Amino acid sequence: MRRSARTPICRGQKTHRRKDCRRRRIQPRDVVANIGHRAEGERQRPLSGDRMVSPRARSDRSRTDRNEPQLRDTPLGMQRRHAAHQWRDGLHDEHLRALEEGRAMTRTTLSRRNFLIGALGSSSFAYPTASDAAPDAAEIFSDPKIVALLRAASQRDSKRAAELVAAGADLKARGDKNVTLLQWAMLNKSHFAFQVLLNVGADPAQPGIDGDTAIHFAAMANDLEYLRLLLARHIDVDARNGQTGRTPLMAALMGEREQQFEMLLAAGARLNHADNMGNTILHVAAQINDAPRVLRLLQQGAPAGARNRQGKTFQTYLLMTPERLLNAEAWQARREIIDWMVQHGVPLER
Numbered sequence: 001m002r003r004s005a006r007t008p009i010c011r012g013q014k015t016h017r018r019k020d021c022r023r024r025r026i027q028p029r030d031v032v033a034n035i036g037h038r039a040e041g042e043r044q045r046p047l048s049g050d051r052m053v054s055p056r057a058r059s060d061r062s063r064t065d066r067n068e069p070q071l072r073d074t075p076l077g078m079q080r081r082h083a084a085h086q087w088r089d090g091l092h093d094e095h096l097r098a099l100e101e102g103r104a105m106t107r108t109t110l111s112r113r114n115f116l117i118g119a120l121g122s123s124s125f126a127y128p129t130a131s132d133a134a135p136d137a138a139e140i141f142s143d144p145k146i147v148a149l150l151r152a153a154s155q156r157d158s159k160r161a162a163e164l165v166a167a168g169a170d171l172k173a174r175g176d177k178n179v180t181l182l183q184w185a186m187l188n189k190s191h192f193a194f195q196v197l198l199n200v201g202a203d204p205a206q207p208g209i210d211g212d213t214a215i216h217f218a219a220m221a222n223d224l225e226y227l228r229l230l231l232a233r234h235i236d237v238d239a240r241n242g243q244t245g246r247t248p249l250m251a252a253l254m255g256e257r258e259q260q261f262e263m264l265l266a267a268g269a270r271l272n273h274a275d276n277m278g279n280t281i282l283h284v285a286a287q288i289n290d291a292p293r294v295l296r297l298l299q300q301g302a303p304a305g306a307r308n309r310q311g312k313t314f315q316t317y318l319l320m321t322p323e324r325l326l327n328a329e330a331w332q333a334r335r336e337i338i339d340w341m342v343q344h345g346v347p348l349e350r
Contacts, residue, residue, distance in 0.1 A: 140175035140184060149200075150184060153193035158200070165200045172206060180208035186217050191225055204230055207242030212251070215239050219248040219264060220255040227260055237269045245276035250284050253293065271302040278308030286317035291333035294318060295340060304346045315349040 137150035149169045152160040165171060174180055181202050185193040198204070204214040215235060218227040231237070238247050249269040252260040274280050282302040285293040294314065298304055307313055323331060341348060 137175075137184065140179060141173065142175075143170070143173055145169040146173045146175075146181070149197075150181065150193065153185065153196040153200075154188070154190055156192045156196065158196050161196050161200050171197075171200065171202045174208060178208050178210075180206050180214060182206075182214035183208045183212075183217055186214065186221060186226055189223070191229075194226060195229055198229065198233065204233075204235055205239040211241040211243030213239050213241070213248075215248045216241060216246075216251045219252040219260045220257060221260075224259055224263070227263055231263065231267050237264050237267045238273055240273075241275075243276075245274070246284075247273050247275075247281070249273075249281055250275065253281065253284055253290070254288065265300070271297060271300065272306065274306070274308070278306075278310075280306045280308075280314075282306065282314040283308055283312075283317065286314040289318075289321070289330075291318065291330060291337060295333065295337050298337065298340055304341065304344075313349065319349070 137147045137154075141147055141150065145164055145167065146169055149161055149164045152164060171181060175184065179187070181197050182194060182204055185197055202214075204218075207213055208217075214226075215230055215237065216239070218230055221227070237249070240247060241251075247269065249261065249264045249271075252264060271281050279287070280303060282294060282297050282304070283306070285297055305313060318334070318337065321330075323334070326334065338348065340346075
């Protein structure tokens with residue numbers, strides 16, 4: 001009896017080894033590729049001859065014509081998946097529909113409350129972030145007096161704000177995520193509210209979100225006006241983060257805020273302050289591999305021999321990358337640092 005071209009070799013033949021079956025190449029026509037949107041309730045068509053497709057066959061199919069019309073325009077980029085692969089991964093209509101719904105949810109507009117909470121939970125700072133959907137104070141603070149104070153500050157009503165403070169509004173109150181009053185004004189991009197709150201006695205050194213003060217926020221903001229307003233009041237530019245002990249100068253350096261960094265230096269920010277791990281501004285610059293900044297800090301008097309709690313100086317981090325891996329600019333900057341250290345008698349660590 002002549003075997004049909006569509007009859008499985010191994011079907012009904014117990015003498016065949018399974019390995020022989022795996023070696024057989026299955027042509028694309030032997031597999032039904034019915035990926036995509038099917039009518040609701042319609043069952044997936046079986047493979048021709050009720051045949052399971054081996055991993056070898058799937059590999060062979062991946063090298064076939066890439067312009068198959070039935071596979072080219074499939075949802076969620078599931079190109080060139082045949083029915084057996086779809087069945088194995090459990091990618092049924094219900095799963096596809098759930099994925100589509102999940103994507104749709106990410107495109108929906110967050111509530112005004114969640115907008116701010118999401119911004120506060122972000123690890124990258126771009127404060128303040130202006131938005132037409134900026135949340136009202138009542139959505140962040142629960143104290144009615146604080147809500148009234150913030151609304152008065154936003155409306156530039158200094159007199160009303162002063163009256164509320166005199167009536168007992170707590171200037172040290174915190175809202176969701178420990179946001180302070182001044183941080184709330186910055187997140188809402190309100191210079192007037194920020195200035196009114198400063199005028200009635202809000203403390204810029206009060207720790208808030210993640211231990212940062214309003215000074216740290218101003219050092220990381222994409223708006224220089226907040227730091228200008230603070231520096232005009234002769235604040236303590238070395239205020240420490242309540243959790244990490246880092247200074248605003250460190251925050252500006254890590255946030256790549258060149259102008260704020262220069263403003264804080266000009267205001268007298270100290271270079272020998274260390275965070276809770278013992279790292280000075282020189283350690284931080286070396287840790288982020290900012291060699292030009294390291295050289296400038298050394299020239300301005302940063303303590304080259306300062307050691308952190310691990311007993312390491314800035315050299316450990318600066319010289320961590322082998323010279324053969326440096327580009328020309330980085331290599332030149334490192335050589336200038338080494339030359340400066342030799343000239344000033346700073347021992348080199350090898």
